[in-house]
Amino acid sequence: MLASLIFYLFATVLVASAVMVVTARNPVHAVLFLILCFFNASGLFVLMGAEFLAFILMIVYVGAVAVLFLFVVMLLNIDFKSMRQGLRRQLPLGLGVGALLLVELAVMALHWSSDSQAFSALSTVEMVNQATNVDSTRALGRLLYTDYFYPFQVAGLILLVAMIGAIVLTLRDRKRVKRQNAAEQMDRRPEDVVEIRKVKSGEGAL
Amino acid sequence: MNVENIYATFPELFLASCALMLLLFGVKRGNDATLFTGLIAVVVCLAAGVLLIKLPSFVEPGQAQLGVSALCHGCKAFGGMFINDAFAQFVKVLLLLASAIAIMLSWGYMERHGLERPEYPALILFATLGMMLMVSANDLLALYMGLELQSLALYVLASFRRDHVRSSEAGLKYFVLGSLSSGMLLYGISLLYGYTGSTGFEALAHVLAGEPPIGVVLGLVFVCAAMAFKVSAVPFHMWTPDVYEGAPTPVTAFFAAGPKLAALALFVRVLLQPLAGLEHQWVQVVVFMAVASMLLGSFAGLAQSNIKRLMAYSSIANVGYALVGMAVANEAGVQALLVYLSIYLVNTLGVFGVILCLRREGVMAEKIADLAGLSKSHPLLAVAMGIFMFSLAGVPPLAGFFGKYFVFLAAVQAGMLPLAIIGVLTSCVAAYYYLRIIKVMYFDDATEAAVDPVPEFSLRIVTGGAALLMLLFVFMPTPVIDSALAAAHSLMPQG
Numbered sequence: 001m002l003a004s005l006i007f008y009l010f011a012t013v014l015v016a017s018a019v020m021v022v023t024a025r026n027p028v029h030a031v032l033f034l035i036l037c038f039f040n041a042s043g044l045f046v047l048m049g050a051e052f053l054a055f056i057l058m059i060v061y062v063g064a065v066a067v068l069f070l071f072v073v074m075l076l077n078i079d080f081k082s083m084r085q086g087l088r089r090q091l092p093l094g095l096g097v098g099a100l101l102l103v104e105l106a107v108m109a110l111h112w113s114s115d116s117q118a119f120s121a122l123s124t125v126e127m128v129n130q131a132t133n134v135d136s137t138r139a140l141g142r143l144l145y146t147d148y149f150y151p152f153q154v155a156g157l158i159l160l161v162a163m164i165g166a167i168v169l170t171l172r173d174r175k176r177v178k179r180q181n182a183a184e185q186m187d188r189r190p191e192d193v194v195e196i197r198k199v200k201s202g203e204g205a206l
Numbered sequence: 207m208n209v210e211n212i213y214a215t216f217p218e219l220f221l222a223s224c225a226l227m228l229l230l231f232g233v234k235r236g237n238d239a240t241l242f243t244g245l246i247a248v249v250v251c252l253a254a255g256v257l258l259i260k261l262p263s264f265v266e267p268g269q270a271q272l273g274v275s276a277l278c279h280g281c282k283a284f285g286g287m288f289i290n291d292a293f294a295q296f297v298k299v300l301l302l303l304a305s306a307i308a309i310m311l312s313w314g315y316m317e318r319h320g321l322e323r324p325e326y327p328a329l330i331l332f333a334t335l336g337m338m339l340m341v342s343a344n345d346l347l348a349l350y351m352g353l354e355l356q357s358l359a360l361y362v363l364a365s366f367r368r369d370h371v372r373s374s375e376a377g378l379k380y381f382v383l384g385s386l387s388s389g390m391l392l393y394g395i396s397l398l399y400g401y402t403g404s405t406g407f408e409a410l411a412h413v414l415a416g417e418p419p420i421g422v423v424l425g426l427v428f429v430c431a432a433m434a435f436k437v438s439a440v441p442f443h444m445w446t447p448d449v450y451e452g453a454p455t456p457v458t459a460f461f462a463a464g465p466k467l468a469a470l471a472l473f474v475r476v477l478l479q480p481l482a483g484l485e486h487q488w489v490q491v492v493v494f495m496a497v498a499s500m501l502l503g504s505f506a507g508l509a510q511s512n513i514k515r516l517m518a519y520s521s522i523a524n525v526g527y528a529l530v531g532m533a534v535a536n537e538a539g540v541q542a543l544l545v546y547l548s549i550y551l552v553n554t555l556g557v558f559g560v561i562l563c564l565r566r567e568g569v570m571a572e573k574i575a576d577l578a579g580l581s582k583s584h585p586l587l588a589v590a591m592g593i594f595m596f597s598l599a600g601v602p603p604l605a606g607f608f609g610k611y612f613v614f615l616a617a618v619q620a621g622m623l624p625l626a627i628i629g630v631l632t633s634c635v636a637a638y639y640y641l642r643i644i645k646v647m648y649f650d651d652a653t654e655a656a657v658d659p660v661p662e663f664s665l666r667i668v669t670g671g672a673a674l675l676m677l678l679f680v681f682m683p684t685p686v687i688d689s690a691l692a693a694a695h696s697l698m699p700q701g
Contacts, residue, residue, distance in 0.1 A: 108420060150348060151348055154348070157355055164325055168362055169362060
């Protein structure tokens, strides 16, 4: 009873804040609503017993992604009014695609229960989880380093490529920046750089 | 960690560690070492290809002592997520060849445009690694990982000329549309997983043998759409001309060869192995995409004046022909597709080699009209381009004819006569724009100054070698055809 009450609380706030993300006029408010959205979603994950996903959602999405969004929104002076132009024109198309996806989901939901084969396969997974009786963080860790070792490693490579890409596309060597080069300083000799002139008094030097 | 895992993925491990070391070396030595890193990258690609072919014979004598059985040929690794069968090996060897040639094509270009950065060969190697993982994927998750590794490297390569507006635009367009297609792929994969309870290809094939539930069909549609994006088949082709035109020319050459081949190979494996039970559903999708690609690629190419855009439309049409082989969906079809793609790969790399040779006072000449008078100023280059164009048009003694012949033969034998007829008709239409290039080269008078001489030795080797291969294929077609047959055989359900 209490669990379902909490579920409905989280779910209502989640949906309401999701709507606000799209409709809020002020982009900073939209990002703050997005953060609220993430918090409620992680609450739902905790209710389902997936505490690791809940914390990842908090740390990665709230801690990194949403804060990055905030920075972008605040630092880049984007004119959001002009981006809203053409909304009227695009609206029917967007609604049409959305409705199509909704119909597809509905059709699939109707057919879901009749499909026993997959259901049994998925429920065995659940039973295995209950039988081993470990918390979800430990279970995920075990899976990642055993059964899913290969995709896990490839994911590491993907992140590396993303990093290389970001550096390649943005790093510029600045020619005019003066850096201290110790070797160059040591190599400097007085006879190369210093010119000694005898200046007669009263005439000045050219 | 099992020994089998290392043996099965040894070429990939080799490539990955070499790419990482190359990166370190590049960081240490800076931009001066670019030519050297490029050279090493070419050697690494070729060495990985040799490893791929020769590894079984190296390993097998020692195997008896290790007590490991049936290594490397058709063996699986990492709990069945990775498979290294004859099909994967055939495609991987071609991919490594394409990457090596793409790096060779880039040398002079990168230097002249101030792009000589050691990350370029490293990124090509990572893209190649991603493609090899795609081709060897035996699990939806492994498929997605390989695809992302490849795509991410390609997005960066497309916008590698970052101070050039067209190149940045190409990279951004490719990135946005590529992410969209990845999203669709993931949605499709999640539906397949939700309705079958598994992501492994064998398990999927087993579950989907019967009457498929509606959710699986929807998942199939999403996966097909995402794949069509990656191979640039109509109606998901719209990014191709812009990206081909905007990306630096050596990168375009790479796009037209490697990633296309890898994505098509992945497409074939996904449709013929895990989704084989849904053949009735996907054949109509593939037939539609094949017909639409052939038609659009042939007709839209007629109006192009930029040769890179023309090659983009030509690649769309060629994907259409390859999809004909896929639509046939039997051993002969896959064999025809592989033969077709290997010929197309060499052909298109040769064409881009010629395009890279065309410069006027140091600026790339990319208009078709720029080719006028090439037969007088550079007779050999004109002959090579003529061979490539005749081959793309499918004129009999050249290799391109055999590619088309096998594909249409497979279609006719499988009773898909209309598909073959459309293919022949559209290739007649496309022949117009290929032959127009030859006409411009040989019969139009040069209006501007002649194009600069070709300084790079690597360009000469690539274009000359590719032209020779196109000419001589008719005398020695058996190695390609036989290994393509073995590859196609390994893909089909045994027994």
